[in-house]
Amino acid sequence: MATDDDATSDRVNSVDRVFKKVLDAVAKTAPEIREGLPTRRAKVETENPSGETPLAADVYADELLCERIGDIEGVGTYASEERPEAQTVGSGLSVCVDPLDGSSNLKPNNTMGTIVAIYDSPLPATGDDILAAAYVLFGPTMTMITAYDDTVTEYVIQDDGTYQAIRVDVTLPDDPTVYGFGGRVADWVDEITEYVREIESDPSMKLRYGGAMIGDVNQVLTYGGIFAYPTLADAPEGKLRIQFEGYPVGYIVETAGGASSDGHQSLLAVEKDDLHARTPVYVGNESLVDGVEAHLSDDD
């Protein structure tokens, strides 16, 4: 007779399988996305749900990933920043994708990446529903960071889509050295400006801001520090989207021993009822993220 323990172990096995299949699909697709970049640098005609005009490369990456991830047994829903609605592709878990994070870096040939989050819930999900997250970074090498089962791992992806672990149990270094805050400085609220000036006065901290969240977060995971796309005077929710960017990076950085925040609470505690909702994002070493919350609580 099947017991509750059997059901739990079946469930874990099936989540393990879907996670592995999603990673395989993302790693297999990454070299193709990269190869397709040089000829897809122009903007398309239609805006995405966030009111931005994507590049042909964003659309290409989204189509490839939708096809590959949508084919995986156990994936029920595919959603991406480029599509207004979530797509039903089968039955099972929900996968949210930012196909090409930081694609404005394509023209100047700088870093960009692909972000994936797996949720055990219909969309929009909450931070409690996240089961795993990963991102690929198209830099001098192609790497993939994954967070699953309390562990963060870094892989290198080869041109044939195979991938090998190069760092296991990745944790944020204890002594942070880098910081990067997005948005126009003139649009920052006073509390953020004051806090950044404080960070800048610390001789051990260096500015690192590349304009692709995933590249900037990877600096923080590697060297320790803080990345933020903060609340802005004319855009209190900032720019980044909770389902596609906030939850996955919050989950990855927290799993690596760091902290995440929307300015007042962990990103994983944020609840929004719109698939494309935005949130301020602050991730990094706990002491630095605590500093943001302390500054912003002054005006509560």
Ligand code: F6P
């Ligand atoms: O997804 C949006 C994004 O490209 C992020 O990767 C990045 O952090 C941000 O926009 C950059 O915005 P800005 O151009 O305003 O610095």
